[in-house]
Amino acid sequence: MQQPSIILLSPPPLNNHITLLHLVGKLGVHKHIFNFLLAELCWLGVENSHYVSLEEKLGIFLYTCMTALPVQHIGEQF
Secondary structure (H helix, E strand, O other), X not given: OOOOOOOOOOOOOOOOOOOHHHHHHHHOOOHHHHHHHHHHHHHOOOOXXXXXXXXXXXXXXXXXXXXXXXXXXXXXXX
């Protein structure tokens, strides 16, 4: 079964106007890896929430993993 492919052309800005591509670059994750992870999450049934897109959720998750900041500091960023 072929998984869906997702291409981010112009990602929406996060709350503090950091674009997802800027965030992905800071994490050291290549765009194609980010898109692969996004496709996997879609395939597993993870969806957008009312206020946060799946792309934003993944970006915030990766940022949290890479920076190892406390949850309170992550909340201040977003």
